[in-house]
Amino acid sequence: MAKNKKERADAAATRDDVVLAIDALTYAQKRRLEKFARYKILGLGRKAGRRDHQELQQDAFTSTLLGVESESEGRRWYKNRVDFVGHLIGAMRSIASHWAEAFDEAEPLLDSEMAVETEDGKISSPISEAQSTAPDQERTLSAKEKLAEILRLFQNDDEAVMVLEGIREGWTGPEIMDGLGLSRDKFEAAMKRIRYRIK
Numbered sequence: 001m002a003k004n005k006k007e008r009a010d011a012a013a014t015r016d017d018v019v020l021a022i023d024a025l026t027y028a029q030k031r032r033l034e035k036f037a038r039y040k041i042l043g044l045g046r047k048a049g050r051r052d053h054q055e056l057q058q059d060a061f062t063s064t065l066l067g068v069e070s071e072s073e074g075r076r077w078y079k080n081r082v083d084f085v086g087h088l089i090g091a092m093r094s095i096a097s098h099w100a101e102a103f104d105e106a107e108p109l110l111d112s113e114m115a116v117e118t119e120d121g122k123i124s125s126p127i128s129e130a131q132s133t134a135p136d137q138e139r140t141l142s143a144k145e146k147l148a149e150i151l152r153l154f155q156n157d158d159e160a161v162m163v164l165e166g167i168r169e170g171w172t173g174p175e176i177m178d179g180l181g182l183s184r185d186k187f188e189a190a191m192k193r194i195r196y197r198i199k
Contacts, residue, residue: 012076015068021077021084022061029085033057036089040096047103048096060091153197159190 013021025033037053048056064087066074075094077087147168154160159182166176177187 011078011080013068013079015065017079018064018068018077018084021079025084032085033088033092037092040092044096044100047100049099049103051099056092056095057088059095060088063091063095064088150194150198154194157190157193159186160193163187163190163194 034053034057037056041048041051041053041056060075063074064077067076068074075087075091077084079087082090147164151161151164154164162180162182163176166180171179173187173191176182177184182190
């Protein structure tokens, strides 16, 4: 008889119990659950996987309703052990922990995840404010014009043109000599002519 009493006391809540408990949540209880969800999402940071506090709360409700129907899925609420708010807080804690464990640290950052609000209320992003290492169009055009002008100076000097092309490709002196089959003497002589004419 005592065993039956304990089993009834430890029995999981029914679907009706859960629905009634959801409907009976007071404004203060809802605020408490929302604050806890926000706190957990803030603590998770990137590990929340772009989910917000509302999704965390919704998952706790969904998991509780699923637990009524299934022995192996969802979370069961034992209403004689913990009140409904306490149960939902435990569910959110568990769900947040699962999200953190499942998060891949190698996942790339989004621009929006690095954005911060400045003191004057503007959104500042390190990516959008980073200076590009690539030259702008004006500099690129200017460099092409200068290179064409330099190459015209050496139109009758094949070795100098080859050395200039190698420099344009970003090759080192030894790479130019090796890649173009120039001896050290010919390479150095071409470099002297280039320096002299460009000055």
